[in-house]
Amino acid sequence: METDQIRMCPTHGYFRGEKCQCDQAGRPILDGGRTIQLGKMVSGALRHFPEKLRLEMDKRGWVDMESLITALEDRYRWFYREHLFALIESDVKGRYEIKEDKIRARYAHSVDVDLDFPLNERPELYYGTTEEEADRILEVGLKTVNQRYLHLSTSFDEAIRVAKYRTDQPIVIIINARQAQESGIKIMNVSEQICLSEIIPPTFLEIIS
Ligand SMILES: [Zn+2]
Structure with a gap:
């Protein structure tokens, strides 16, 4: 306290x-x-x-x-x-x-907003998750539950840090942000650590091994 x-x-x-x-x-x-x-x-x-x-x-x-x-x-x-x-x-x-x-x-909305932050310029972004979820994400893509936007990490280490709240053995998914954005998916740069994104299909995802 x-x-x-x-x-x-x-x-x-x-x-x-x-x-x-x-x-x-x-x-x-x-x-x-x-x-x-x-x-x-x-x-x-x-x-x-x-x-x-x-x-x-x-x-x-x-x-x-x-x-x-x-x-x-x-x-x-x-x-x-x-x-x-x-x-x-x-x-x-x-x-x-x-x-x-x-x-x-700046982020974490569940209400239906349409935010206007600058577009992401990083070629790759990261998403930390559990092993079980990672398999499903590679199949169906990254989607939101109850959240207006997906929260992506700007670095590998940050993705690990975030996922450690949920699992001892985080898996990090790489998002090919450049390709995703070229295909029309909106990804915004919100802070040093966080980008907000619309849903991302599996084509733009891979697991770091
Ligand atoms: Zn002081």
């Missing part, structure tokens, strides 16, 4: 944990429990249930920042607008994006 708290360093701004990278403890902003609670609500609203907070989401996934702040104020007595900015700015995974007076989640 201590690692989840948000504090404010006078030099480096909001950070998670007990000490900033510069070793200053700074000023407490939000304790670990509330950081987790707020994070779940914000990511949930922006990825899965905007209607629960009565938010209107446009096709690109954007919602009005002030409406989100008002909804959070109504929901949590302890909440101040600074907490939302602290949550977003201290998020090292870059889950959120702010533009003018709007906010959106």
